Amino acid sequence: MDGSAEPRIKEKRWKIDFEEEMIRKWESEDWWKFDPNSDKPSFVIDTPPPYPAPVWHIGAAVSYSMQDIIARIHRMLGYNVLYPIGMDRNGIPIEMYVEKYEHINMWEHDRDDFERLCRQYLDQWTEKMKEIMKRLELSGDYEENYYQTDWPEYRGLTQLTFKILWDKGLIYEAERPNNWCPHCKTTIADAEIEYKEKDGMLYYIKYKVKETGEDLIVATTRPELLFGCKAIIVHPDDERYKHLHGKTAIVPLIGREIPIIPHKEADPEFGTGVVHICSFGDVNDVRIFRELKLEPVKVIDTEGKLTEVAGKYAGLTGKEARKAIVEDLEREGLLVDKKPIKHKVPVHERCKHEIEIIPMKEYYLKQTEFLDTLRKYVEEIEWYPEKYKQHLLNWINSVTVDWPISRRRYYGTELPIWYNKKTGERFVYADGKYRKPWKELPPKLPEGWNPEDVEGEWRTLDTWMDSSISVLFITRWMRDEEFFKKTFLEGTKLRPQGYEIIRTWLYYSLLRVHQLTGKRAFDKVFINGMGLDEKGRKMSKSLGNVIDPFEIINKYGTDALRMYIALETSIGENYRISEQKIQGAGKFLTKLWNIARFISMFEPAEERPKLEPTDEWILSELNRVRERVIQYYKEFDFHNAALELRKFTWNVFADHYIELVKRRARGEEGFSEEESKAARWTLYEVLRQILLLFAPIIPAITDKIWRELYDERSIHAQEFPAAIEGIKDYSELTEKIAEFNSYVWNTKKERGIKFYEPIEGIEIPEELEPFRKDLVATHRIQ
RNA sequence: GGGCGGUUAGCUCAGCGGGAGAGCGCCUGCCUUACAAGCAGGAGGUCGUAGGUUCGAAACCUACACCGCCCACCA
Numbered sequence A: 001m002d003g004s005a006e007p008r009i010k011e012k013r014w015k016i017d018f019e020e021e022m023i024r025k026w027e028s029e030d031w032w033k034f035d036p037n038s039d040k041p042s043f044v045i046d047t048p049p050p051y052p053a054p055v056w057h058i059g060a061a062v063s064y065s066m067q068d069i070i071a072r073i074h075r076m077l078g079y080n081v082l083y084p085i086g087m088d089r090n091g092i093p094i095e096m097y098v099e100k101y102e103h104i105n106m107w108e109h110d111r112d113d114f115e116r117l118c119r120q121y122l123d124q125w126t127e128k129m130k131e132i133m134k135r136l137e138l139s140g141d142y143e144e145n146y147y148q149t150d151w152p153e154y155r156g157l158t159q160l161t162f163k164i165l166w167d168k169g170l171i172y173e174a175e176r177p178n179n180w181c182p183h184c185k186t187t188i189a190d191a192e193i194e195y196k197e198k199d200g201m202l203y204y205i206k207y208k209v210k211e212t213g214e215d216l217i218v219a220t221t222r223p224e225l226l227f228g229c230k231a232i233i234v235h236p237d238d239e240r241y242k243h244l245h246g247k248t249a250i251v252p253l254i255g256r257e258i259p260i261i262p263h264k265e266a267d268p269e270f271g272t273g274v275v276h277i278c279s280f281g282d283v284n285d286v287r288i289f290r291e292l293k294l295e296p297v298k299v300i301d302t303e304g305k306l307t308e309v310a311g312k313y314a315g316l317t318g319k320e321a322r323k324a325i326v327e328d329l330e331r332e333g334l335l336v337d338k339k340p341i342k343h344k345v346p347v348h349e350r351c352k353h354e355i356e357i358i359p360m361k362e363y364y365l366k367q368t369e370f371l372d373t374l375r376k377y378v379e380e381i382e383w384y385p386e387k388y389k390q391h392l393l394n395w396i397n398s399v400t401v402d403w404p405i406s407r408r409r410y411y412g413t414e415l416p417i418w419y420n421k422k423t424g425e426r427f428v429y430a431d432g433k434y435r436k437p438w439k440e441l442p443p444k445l446p447e448g449w450n451p452e453d454v455e456g457e458w459r460t461l462d463t464w465m466d467s468s469i470s471v472l473f474i475t476r477w478m479r480d481e482e483f484f485k486k487t488f489l490e491g492t493k494l495r496p497q498g499y500e501i502i503r504t505w506l507y508y509s510l511l512r513v514h515q516l517t518g519k520r521a522f523d524k525v526f527i528n529g530m531g532l533d534e535k536g537r538k539m540s541k542s543l544g545n546v547i548d549p550f551e552i553i554n555k556y557g558t559d560a561l562r563m564y565i566a567l568e569t570s571i572g573e574n575y576r577i578s579e580q581k582i583q584g585a586g587k588f589l590t591k592l593w594n595i596a597r598f599i600s601m602f603e604p605a606e607e608r609p610k611l612e613p614t615d616e617w618i619l620s621e622l623n624r625v626r627e628r629v630i631q632y633y634k635e636f637d638f639h640n641a642a643l644e645l646r647k648f649t650w651n652v653f654a655d656h657y658i659e660l661v662k663r664r665a666r667g668e669e670g671f672s673e674e675e676s677k678a679a680r681w682t683l684y685e686v687l688r689q690i691l692l693l694f695a696p697i698i699p700a701i702t703d704k705i706w707r708e709l710y711d712e713r714s715i716h717a718q719e720f721p722a723a724i725e726g727i728k729d730y731s732e733l734t735e736k737i738a739e740f741n742s743y744v745w746n747t748k749k750e751r752g753i754k755f756y757e758p759i760e761g762i763e764i765p766e767e768l769e770p771f772r773k774d775l776v777a778t779h780r781i782q
Numbered sequence B: 001g002g003g004c005g006g007u008u009a010g011c012u013c014a015g016c017g018g019g020a021g022a023g024c025g026c027c028u029g030c031c032u033u034a035c036a037a038g039c040a041g042g043a044g045g046u047c048g049u050a051g052g053u054u055c056g057a058a059a060c061c062u063a064c065a066c067c068g069c070c071c072a073c074c075a
Helices: A017-028 A057-077 A092-101 A111-136 A152-167 A223-228 A237-243 A283-291 A308-313 A318-331 A368-380 A388-398 A462-467 A470-474 A481-489 A497-518 A551-557 A558-568 A579-599 A613-634 A638-666 A673-694 A697-709 A732-750 A766-779
Strands: A042-045 A081-082 A170-181 A186-188 A193-209 A215-220 A229-236 A248-250 A256-261 A274-278 A335-348 A356-365 A382-383 A419-420 A425-427 A454-456 A492-498 A524-527
Touching: A017 A111, A017 A551, A042 A057, A042 A481, A057 A081, A057 A492, A057 A524, A057 A551, A081 A237, A081 A470, A092 A111, A111 A223, A111 A551, A152 A170, A152 A193, A152 A462, A152 A470, A152 A497, A170 A335, A170 A551, A193 A223, A193 A318, A215 A223, A215 A274, A215 A551, A223 A229, A223 A274, A223 A308, A223 A318, A237 A579, A274 A283, A283 A356, A308 A318, A318 A335, A368 A388, A368 A497, A368 A613, A388 A497, A462 A497, A470 A481, A481 A638, A492 A497, A497 A524, A551 A558, A551 A579, A558 A579, A558 A638, A558 A697, A579 A638, A579 A697, A613 A638, A613 A673, A613 A732, A613 A766, A638 A673, A638 A732, A638 A766, A673 A697
Parallel strands: A042 A081, A042 A492, A229 A256, A382 A524, A492 A524
Antiparallel strands: A170 A186, A170 A356, A193 A215, A193 A248, A193 A335, A229 A274, A248 A256, A419 A425, A419 A454
């Protein structure tokens, strides 16, 4: 009989509409859920909770797609995968947004109402964000294991960790010079600082030496800080100034007498080689003040304005003061020179405003004493790719001071502290329930405290205090012992994230989880690269090269985007996003669809028939590919898996095997029913395995075909296929077969014979003898 | 200043001790009843520069140049 019929797959090509159809189907299914009762090993993915925003960056879409590929791979490898979707909603960005668009000032607005406004916008965006994530085919848990970092349940846990660490003596309060953002009006940690190259002016200012009366020229970019000047340093070996060691300098304008000290931090090559040490121009000043036990002077206040120590300049902003002071110095002949200079200034990564170093009373979390343990953890973790291990080590090695964790902001988790105004005592209380100390009392007060005298803390915690325990939250630490054991204690824990938050999210997570549980937070860390534009530049609003993921998805579909991701991005490398490439990757979907459509014309053979050598060849080649692909998957290398699979599917299976068995499958050219059945069985089997192996990367198209041809139950509920047993291994001959086919096609072309017309005088090489019948039929060799 | 990564076909990149490769683009011929978003064929590179190790180097070593990123106390 003729084994072919009308194809069961009707549409001529894969349509984007099918993606939405699949996504809707998945929503009502359960294969993506973590099953607490399963005996399978747990695999926990501590996905980065995105910060909700009205639009999403294509780079983020790519990163999250990669995480989803990893999740799907592990389900199909036989793991019980916990893949929660979370939203990070605490912190400055939403506050700044509300201030801008509601035209209000946070400090002048009622706090309750301000928080309500924050929540209102966040809720709106959170829903939008979930929609985007679903449309990206992210198979995370949006239900039972969904979370938000501003949930009472989450914030309550953060407060509980504060209390635990407080009781352990790891948190303390101190007044120290801190990074202060005058724009956000809060202290920030070193990890939140970045450096920006700026044009500045280097001013050469005349100091006097008291003992000798000579001039001493100091070069500085910030003359307004001279009110905080407490010392002059010169390099110990600098011949020009050796005679001044131990002498006294007089600060211009204010006449303060300060010591001249030899110190190796002064670079003889820079400026005049003379440095004035002021509170506080930079971390160097902080260090030298501490080293020399100098008493700091507060020159800049929390508003970024000069304090009363600046006399007539008090109340001016730093910039205004600088201008006025420079003018005055110039008038009095104290300014000898000024030169433009390019220098890097520290800015707050959130708002990009220059930070000041100001002594503030804040709470600190001890971290320096844990660095050795963290270094050990870093070595134990499996890194994908390995090279980012060094990034974290570099950061750990640069940590020298404890982490300031209190923030002067509103939308965050408050420090769970109450103060007794009468006695000055402090009460730290938390039990897992979220409380706002500035508006409510704890369930109990220390003995002898009168509620009338109690004042609650208003400050919030650094948002990294919340997000750094995400892995504990999702594994239900302190909330569900059994779940925690099954996931955190017994499971494999993966942290996938971008490299830009290695020193924050990853570092703080390792630190905090260790402090709280004594355990290493993760077994594996996967660092994804960053999306650049076609020319290799960062995407930014100012360059106007930002791509909206929805533009791409509406045009080419999510599967095409994901195929592009797998094909084009090496693990951990930055990648260039170009529409052309996404379009190119999408071509494979059409090809795969048509392969399936072609195969769907045939009756599937239920039982495995006796196979022909050509069938054994493609199956043995498939066995090899299958093994390599699964190995790649285990190493998170879906890039090479995709390349391998595409090559096999397109350039071996479609181009050669399908061509070789077309006629046999149809039962033409005198092939027997048994022989035809063998071809049909093999076609279905190879496609089945290709679909399974491709499913994590292109989930919609593979599932659509799967359901049409194989099983109504989703392909994503399946495991990867096993090797095919009991066949002769012809995989060594793949090259030879391809070469022979090319040779015949070439010859026909040279002789002007159409591909489907017969040809004479072609010898079949001896080693291809087993495939003679299929070769003869395919090429119509006479 | 320190560290890491890179420099291979027009573009993007893989290869990391014995045949210089892929995708996209380009050229030529084909509507061969799965697929023209396809099929078949083809052009194109002294593998950044200079040394060295080796029977043999794009790959290993050294130096240099250029590019990118990270860290750091340029006041």
